[in-house]
Every structure is written in C-alpha cells, then in structure tokens.
Amino acid sequence: MTASAFDILDLGTLPYPEAWALQKRHHERVAGGGRPTLLLVEHPAVLTLGRKAREGDNIVVTRAYLAAQDIEVFEVERGGDVTYHGPGQLVAYAIFPVGRRVRDFLRLLEQSVVTALDTLGLPDARPNPGYAGVYVQGREVGGLPRHQKLASIGVAVKRHVALHGIGMNVTTNLDHFDLIVPCGLTDTQMTSVAREYELRGLPRTATMPEAKAALAGAFTTTFDTYDWTLPDLTAAGG
Template sequence: MQVVHCGRMDYAAALETQERLAAAVAAGTAPETLLLLEHPAVYTIGRGGDATHLLDPLTELRRVNRGGDITWHGPGQLVGYPIVLLGRRGRDLHQWLRLLEELLIRTLAEFALPAERRPGLTGVWCERGKIGFIGVGVRRWVSLHGFSLNVCPDLAAFNSIVPCGLPSCPVTSMAAAISPAPAPEAVAGVLGRLFPALLDERLPLVPAPPAS
C-alpha cells in the first residue's frame, strides 16, 4: 500500500490518474494506492444522480461513474481516492462503504471532533451537519473514486446544490467546529497514517490463487 499526497489537482487529471492506477493494480503491476488531494472547484454527480439537485442551471455539472448524488469539491476539502484490490478483499461493497466511513470517523476523532453515521445513509455527520461524503465506483473489482472531508472550504459552495440529494441537509466543516482549524495537509497526514492499518483490519488481503 502506498499513500500519495498530490496537492491541488484538476478533476480530469485525477480521474485519468485513478483509471491508469486501477488498470495497473488489476494487472498486478502497481501497488494499492491512496491518492490524497484537493481539487479546484467542481460539481460532480454520480451515474444515477438527479441533475435537478443542481439549483443553479448555469453551473457546470460533471457526471461521473460513481455511486451517490451531487456534491462539490474544491479548495479546503480533502479528497481521497483509494485504488484498492477489492477482488482480494472480500468483494463486499457494503463493507467497503462502512470502512471509508470509519476512516473519516477515526480521523476526526484524532482532532477531538466526534462524528457518526446516520441510519440508512452513506457518509459521516457531526453535530453541525454532514462533514464527510462518500461515492465509489468499481472496475474489475478495483475501487475508484472514494471520499471527501470538509476541512476548511467555503461552505457557500453547497448552497447551489441539494447535497447528496438530501433536502435540508446541513453541511459543515472542521473549521466550523474546531478553532484553530487544522490545515488540510495535517488532516491528510492522519488519513494516510490510519488507512493502511484500517484496511487490513476490516478487509484483509487474501493470497492470490496459484497460477494454473
């Protein structure tokens, strides 16, 4: 498992990087990888999402091959793209989603910010509202896309959408709950430290079948 801190990366470039890595991981020519980065401002929507949840029709919306509805990415929001060989880690998408939620909950706990799941929903909430977002895709049982965590973004960006397709869903950030707010780089360091051990704890890698 390698953790790569990419800094600020354009959404299209990050998607191309994910797809290239996913093909290499599936072929056994690259290690499982967690990409950690921030994007310039962009609105994306999952393959089955409702485009009417974009409240400003003049705003560009990018439809991508992941689950989930509409969300925003931008400066101050930390994004994680785990490229993981789920084909040798149980092939259980439900457990994969719960693992990503647990990763965000444990990360926030390291900054003394309690967070939780909500029954029947995907993502992570704290007292002020939704703070962690998850939308995944899978190709050849290799994971794509992943999670985002609001560290210190401009929350006004969420006023142009129905976040995750949930009406009246308050959205918050670490900066709204912690003073002084941590830098995204500090949060990325914690995520990168916690993820490999949590992955092996919850979805241990099984040996590859012998070549025939």
C-alpha cells in the first residue's frame, strides 16, 4: 500500500526481534534518503523496556514466571518505561524523518490514533496532557478514578529519523498488562477497542483488518502536509 508520501507495509504477525531488525533496516534506508515507511504488525506476547526502565522495576512478576509463559523481555532504544505487545494489539512503526521536531511528531502520532479511533466509533479518544499516548474517558475502578489508556506511544530518533511508534489495543488480552505497571503509571488502566465496545454496549465487533485500515487512513490524513525533508547530516550539530 502506498500513501501520497510514504509506503505502508502490513507485516502480519512477526516475532519482536525480527520486526526490530526490520525496523533498523528500513531506518537505515530512510536515513539515507529512501522513502518513508509505516510498518503495521502484531507481535507474540513480549515486554519491552524503554530508556526509563532499564532495571525493569515496573515488571511486577519474576523473570522466571515470564519465561514460563514464553514472554520475552527486550531493552530497546525508544523513550518511556515498560510496555506490553501481544496478539490483538496493532503496532505501528513510523520510520519517518523527524529532525528536531520530536514533540510535534509525537503529537501527530497521537492525532493519527485519535482519528483512527473516531473512525472506529470511539469519538472521545484524546491525548492526555503530560502523558504520551491516547486515552478515552476515564472511569472508576474499585472506587478509584483511573485514566483509561488505549494506545501507548514511544519513539527513538537517530540520524533525524524515527524508530518505534504506537501500540494500539484492539482485541488485546488486557490481563497481560497485570504483569507490569504500564508505562510506570499507577493511576492508569489499559483498555482496548473491544473492551470499550463491550462496556458501552456498542453493537460492533473489533477486528484487526478494520483497525489497520482506520489507522492507515488516519496516518495518510494526519501527515498530508508533513514536511518530509531530511535534515542535512553534514550540517553543524547534525
């Protein structure tokens, strides 16, 4: 699939290490002036530790337990804390030129998810100032107010080009988030498109093909006027 200024590759289901290596290959190509690419993928269950989570303090079970569940743990170069990827979660890796516009790029990633979720029938999806990611209306859990986070966002920028990106829960097994303190946030509960449909009594079924189409379309719209210029690496401070 090709958008106006970038390619969209659907990788299906791919083990995390293979997708990580593929990201790096595309990153090298884009950093060398190649066409930007959005990778859409699902992963088998895995935990990743961002730069704020090197000790893994927000994993609340033992590594032996994770190993018994065939859940691997990887330290990666993105920002943020610990997060979970697994079946039913749509992961989008935007290998796009960013330069020094990292905050603006993060806001565009969030807007892409907000637009996709609106298409999927969740019009209250929104960013949450001070937190990276996309949320829906909060609710009480056990008598306490909890933010409801539907998509996590974390990126790395090397040679002015982004790696990593978005994890959007579609039909994700949310019980797996009990293995961690998601993104290190104790006031937050993870949710999904499927769960929101159920809790709201919406007569819809969450499907990965529909979610992929919605997110791909949202990226095309959100990045329609994006500046795709790759900064000159030979310039001072490049």
